[in-house]
Amino acid sequence: MIKDIIKKTKAYYCLDCGKCTAVCPVALFDGDFSPRRIVGETITREDKVLDDCRIWNCLTCKMCHERCPSDVNFIEFIRLLRVDARGEGKEGICSHGGAIQSLMKIMTAPNLNQKRLDWIRPDLKTSKDSEYLYFVGCLPYFDLFFSNIKANSLDIARSTLKILNLLRIEPQVLPNERCCGHDLLWSGDVENFKKLAQHNIAEFKKAGVKKIVLSCPEGYACFKSEYPNYLGKFDFEVVHISELLPDKLSSGEIKLKPVKGKVTYQDPCRLGRFSNIYDNPREIINSIPGIEFVEMKRSGKNAMCCGTSSWMNCTQYSKQIQLERLKEAKSTGAETLITFCPKCQIHFLCAQSEINYPEELKLKVIDLTTFLANALGGE
Amino acid sequence: MSEEKKDFKPKVVAFACHWCGVGKNEINAVEDFPDFKLIKLMCSGRINSALILKAFEKGADGIIAFGCPEGKCHYNFGNRNAAEEYKIAQSLIHLLGIEPKRLRLELDFFSEDGKLDSVIKEFVGGIRKIGPSPLRLINENK
Ligand code: SF4
Ligand code: SF4
Ligand code: FES
Numbered sequence: 001m002i003k004d005i006i007k008k009t010k011a012y013y014c015l016d017c018g019k020c021t022a023v024c025p026v027a028l029f030d031g032d033f034s035p036r037r038i039v040g041e042t043i044t045r046e047d048k049v050l051d052d053c054r055i056w057n058c059l060t061c062k063m064c065h066e067r068c069p070s071d072v073n074f075i076e077f078i079r080l081l082r083v084d085a086r087g088e089g090k091e092g093i094c095s096h097g098g099a100i101q102s103l104m105k106i107m108t109a110p111n112l113n114q115k116r117l118d119w120i121r122p123d124l125k126t127s128k129d130s131e132y133l134y135f136v137g138c139l140p141y142f143d144l145f146f147s148n149i150k151a152n153s154l155d156i157a158r159s160t161l162k163i164l165n166l167l168r169i170e171p172q173v174l175p176n177e178r179c180c181g182h183d184l185l186w187s188g189d190v191e192n193f194k195k196l197a198q199h200n201i202a203e204f205k206k207a208g209v210k211k212i213v214l215s216c217p218e219g220y221a222c223f224k225s226e227y228p229n230y231l232g233k234f235d236f237e238v239v240h241i242s243e244l245l246p247d248k249l250s251s252g253e254i255k256l257k258p259v260k261g262k263v264t265y266q267d268p269c270r271l272g273r274f275s276n277i278y279d280n281p282r283e284i285i286n287s288i289p290g291i292e293f294v295e296m297k298r299s300g301k302n303a304m305c306c307g308t309s310s311w312m313n314c315t316q317y318s319k320q321i322q323l324e325r326l327k328e329a330k331s332t333g334a335e336t337l338i339t340f341c342p343k344c345q346i347h348f349l350c351a352q353s354e355i356n357y358p359e360e361l362k363l364k365v366i367d368l369t370t371f372l373a374n375a376l377g378g379e
Numbered sequence: 380m381s382e383e384k385k386d387f388k389p390k391v392v393a394f395a396c397h398w399c400g401v402g403k404n405e406i407n408a409v410e411d412f413p414d415f416k417l418i419k420l421m422c423s424g425r426i427n428s429a430l431i432l433k434a435f436e437k438g439a440d441g442i443i444a445f446g447c448p449e450g451k452c453h454y455n456f457g458n459r460n461a462a463e464e465y466k467i468a469q470s471l472i473h474l475l476g477i478e479p480k481r482l483r484l485e486l487d488f489f490s491e492d493g494k495l496d497s498v499i500k501e502f503v504g505g506i507r508k509i510g511p512s513p514l515r516l517i518n519e520n521k
Contacts, residue, residue, distance in 0.1 A: 107475075110516055
């Protein structure tokens with residue numbers, strides 16, 4: 001019910017101030033898109049909003065909610081509208097022909113027998129009975145699917161495992177973990193999200209793990225808040241890899257070799273605005289000797305989104321957002337843009353692979369786990 | 380177990396380039412397989428991993444795709460695209476644990492009498508041996 005959605009997200013408190021639209025990255029380029037107007041129109045003309053294709057264009061980046069003086073939870077508002085719209089048979093426009101949506105739905109099959117562990121090199125140690133689990137998420141799939149833009153998403157997994165081993169953690173890595181369901185949930189598909197979550201919880205229980213380490217901020221935010229929201233008690237400690245590191249780095253327990261260069265950092269929305277983890281990644285970067293770290297103008301709470309979310313509605317505006325952000329990164333003088341979400345990395349690499357992307361704006365885009373693992377030396 | 384497989388009617392999807400000779404009149408074998416779906420495309424270049432995954436998601440037990448031979452694509456490079464996409468799809472279904480025999484790309488023949496029938500018969504025969512796709516359960520749960 002739309003009335004309930006308005007109530008639940010406090011949309012009726014909207015002051016029509018327009019702060020949301022002023023900071024919205026989509027509205028910056030798409031004159032048709034305005035969170036302020038979507039809220040206003042929904043309140044006055046409830047029945048029409050589900051037909052409105054604009055509800056699928058929001059990136060759920062939470063920038064608007066961050067600024068709203070009335071604490072209108074716009075992203076939850078959009079998400080719930082999507083659930084209702086999906087109930088009427090509507091959906092967003094799937095990027096990549098819907099391949100990734102199919103992968104997610106295929107993973108709801110109860111009897112899957114995935115072969116997703118080939119990436120674990122012999123020098124990387126895992127175990128069958130550790131209380132730790134490294135939840136790899138969709139990295140094996142991304143690595144393959146985005147091989148055309150050389151995303152090498154599995155570098156993130158290998159680097160994470162290398163770092164964990166250095167911390168004397170030899171985690172379990174499960175052959176049949178599923179996609180965490182984050183994207184299905186945010187595109188309004190609660191039913192399939194729940195199926196994935198139930199499979200994952202069953203796998204975690206079967207493995208007997210207590211602590212789940214993630215390198216993906218979406219999975220992290222999803223386990224931290226959405227699993228308990230939708231499935232009740234989630235009896236596992238959820239840890240982002242960045243939370244394990246600063247202490248060990250400052251105490252000198254982990255030694256790093258110098259790396260020369262100027263870098264900047266893209267806060268992923270699920271790590272920053274969703275999970276309030278801003279300092280850890282910066283401490284990690286700054287602990288690498290020789291590195292010069294520079295902030296972009298919009299950083300931390302104000303960081304601009306990477307332009308696409310949940311593998312849908314990737315439009316010309318997405319490309320414009322990405323270009324704007326890459327320009328901002330480049331203008332810091334950095335030659336490397338450090339990302340901390342496999343999708344931010346994919347999106348920025350994709351934008352740079354466009355045929356007319358200006359050579360002078362090219363940047364190296366690397367995930368922080370990989371960047372750190374390189375500074376650890378060895379392979 | 381073998382009894383079960385006898386009852387098993389494989390759902391097979393064929394994506395076929397219009398020009399490579401996979402015309403409807405030629406597929407006599409289809410009559411033997413009620414769950415055979417022929418999807419005609421103007422060129423095998425239309426095939427991509429998204430289409431293949433979608434068909435598996437919807438419960439296909441096997442997917443076979445046809446295109447013109449190397450150098451004979453009417454749009455020049457469509458069949459090369461198909462071959463590249465096929466490779467990605469193969470790797471993706473490997474990750475998912477779907478048996479490799481459920482997917483096949485045939486780019487090496489024009490319409491030779493009867494050959495198509497035998498290729499399809501052989502493919503469906505192979506699927507019969509492996510049994511239903513593990514993904515059928517996604518749809519049966521509904
Ligand atoms: S969540 Fe982000 S993209 Fe969506 S309306 Fe708010 S600022 Fe715009
Ligand atoms: S920032 Fe909040 S109060 Fe202002 S227009 Fe947007 S939703 Fe309404
Ligand atoms: S026209 Fe037959 S494969 Fe391109």
